[in-house]
Amino acid sequence: MPLLHSERIRRGRTRIVYTQQPAPTDDSSPPQRTDVRAALLGGTTFRSLSEQTLSPREERFERTRQTIGLFLAPAVAVIFALLPLNLERQQHLLAAILLGVIVLWICEPVPIPIGGLIGVAAIVILGVAPASAVLAPFGSTTIFTFIGAFILAQAMLKHGIAQRLALAVLSLPGVGKSTYRVVIAFGVITCLLSAFVSNTATVAMLMPTALGVLVVIAQLMQDRGVVKTDFDPLRLRIGAALLLMLAYGASVGGLLTPVGSPPNLIGRGLIEEATGVRISFAQWMAIAAPVCLAMFLVLALVMLLLNRPEIRRLEGVEEYVREQREAQGKMSRAEVNTLVAFGVTVTLWLAPAVASLIGGTESEAYIFLDDRLDEGIVAVLGASLLFILPVNWKQRQATLTWTDAAKIDWGTILLFGTGIIFGALLAETGLAETIGKGASENLNITNIVAITAFSAVLAILISETTSNTASAAVIVPIVIPLCQAIGVDPFVPALAATFAASFGFMLPVSTPQNAIVYGTGAVPITRMIRTGLLFDILGAILIITIVPVMIAVVGIGG
Incomplete structure (x- = not known):
């Protein structure tokens, strides 16, 4: 029988955790039969990384990282501001402030949106630009796109539309009879939903359904004797494949529309400001659709090769889905x-x-x-x-x-506004052009293929350690002047960097959806790193090759 005990969680919370009784000391006694439902559903689900139970070593690391960031950010800013560089005063101060903000974003001694606002305040107080000009981007039409889209997503979250769609797809003929089809079906559902609903909300909405299906599969394996009687349901390959498909599928689907992910709107806004060309909703989808399709096919192949399910044929999933749909009743x-x-x-x-x-x-x-x-x-x-x-x-x-409506992600909206502010000031002060010329001379990047590859890879690397939104806000403003410095149209490299900023598949901290699935305990960190690294590499290759072609086909850009 499982035992109940409480575990300490960061922020002083506790949760009830099911554990198995220790096996009898008598070796002749049969092993205890694992309670699959308790193991998978007994604890809190879809917890963020900061809300998980942390080991003492992990807690020390988090405290150390935040403490270092709290003191390192102002130190970096002050030291850089005092260096005798050949820069104009405004450029010098702006660069110092941005470096401090980047440290705040990486180490997170304060919430990421607050780190951006601290930078905005410093810009005004130090006289880099007047407050009216600095804060103007908060009146951008894109801010209202964010607000409206987030409120719509909140309604979908509240009224359970995502789960209804998920169960409808899983009830299609033949889907519930194969583990491979179940994994791919969840990927399709996640991709479609995350094109219009935030990636994080999509995964959070689908997580209970995914865990319910995983319980049925694990119990079936137990009954068939595929696993030992006292097996650990949290270490099944099918569990890792199913949950990683949710996390990665959301990142892929988020590329499909401008409102699918915050980096999309940030990158599009920065590109429009720098080039004067606005990508319409339909043009974005025309460019992104082939990228998403190719990436999803690669995702399905990689996921099922690296995390091959223990069994292929299923029984019981269709019955579970049917029961869940009956419980939902008619559409409200x-x-x-x-x-x-x-x-x-x-x-x-x-x-x-x-x-x-x-x-x-x-x-x-x-x-x-x-x-x-x-x-x-x-x-x-x-x-x-x-x-x-x-x-x-x-x-x-x-x-x-x-x-x-007040529960929407206001932090992302604030972060978007600060990202646009930094991008505009980089251009207005001439710092962006200075960075571009320096990078082109030192890196010897002289053609559009090289700079597109550089932009995509750099965006992925940055997004592994900080938020995707912050990655887009940092990388795209650097890529645009770099292109202009070497006489290359910035449209392709900047859009490639925007797409790549939504990546970051290796670590739980790379994206909120990664943290959500890691929080279930069913995805070992080593499996996430191995799968994520390969998909990072393949995703970068697809972006570098497909984005330029589709931009040319759509006929947009310079």
Whole structure:
């Protein structure tokens, strides 16, 4: 029988954990039968990395990392500011502040968005630029795209639409009969959802369903004698494959649309500011779709080769899915309203592109729609519908309340604003051009292929140790002036860096979704590193080869 005990967790929390009774000392006694359900579902699921139970060594490392960052960030900024460099005063101070902010982002002595705001405050106080000019990007239309998209995602999270979709796909004929098909099906679901819902929210929504399916598979293996009676369900290859598919599939699907992942909007905003070319919603999807398709095929192949499931044929998963769908019942009014708001938003986002395909970019319909249907305005309009469409008219109860909406990821919105601020100041002060010329001379990068490869690889490396959003905010502003310094159109390298910033598959700290699946205990760190490293390499190759081709096909850029 399993025993209950409590474990200490960071931030003073406790959770109930199931453990197996120690085996009897008499060697002749049979081993205890593992309680699969307790092992996989007995503890808290989808915990972030900071909320997991940490060993004393891990706790010491976290404290040391944060303490070092707290003192290293100002030290780096001050020392760099005092160095006798051949830079203008504004450039020198901006570079010092940015270095300090990067240290804050990597070591996280304060939350990442706060690190960005500290940098913004320092920029104004030290006279690099006036407050009105520095804070102007917070009025960007992209900020409102973020807000609207996040509110829509919050409604999908609250009303369980993602789980309904997941169960619908898993109930398709034949899917529940093979472990390979189950893993791929979860990958498809995750990719599609994360194109419009945040990657983190997508994985969090699907995690309970994935763990439920994993319980059925583990119990089937136990009954068939495929594993020992007292086996550890947290060390199954099928478990690692299923959960890593969730985490990595979300990163891949997040590339498909501009709103799929924060780095997309940041990179697109920086590219538009530097080149004057805006990538429309449809153009982004046209470029990203082949990249996502190729990456998903590679992901499925790599995942199932490196984490080959212990069994292939399944029994019981289809019954489990059917029971879960029956428990859900019919679609609620709130779910219907959410889908209506979501459908209206996506339709209006795509309307200008449809008009251009029908009548061309010179047609009155396209000009009218492109001028009026700003993406930020459409996003907040669609989100506003959630507060208008009723679920109970008599009680005047809408689909979403402001209490629900207030739970969106405001930190990412703040981080996006600070990223745009840093990018704009890099250009306005001339620091970006100085960095570009210095890098081109020292690295001997002279052609678009080399700089595209450099941009993608650097973005992946940075995203392994800090947030994807911060990676895009740091790398793209450096790539653009580097291209301009050597006379190369920055569009391709900057977009490649934007895509690559969403990567980072090796470590739990690389992305929030990695931390979520690692928090279940079913994905050993060594397996994540091995699988993630190979996919990082293959993903970089795909981005470097496909993105330039699709940009040329779409006919956008310089």
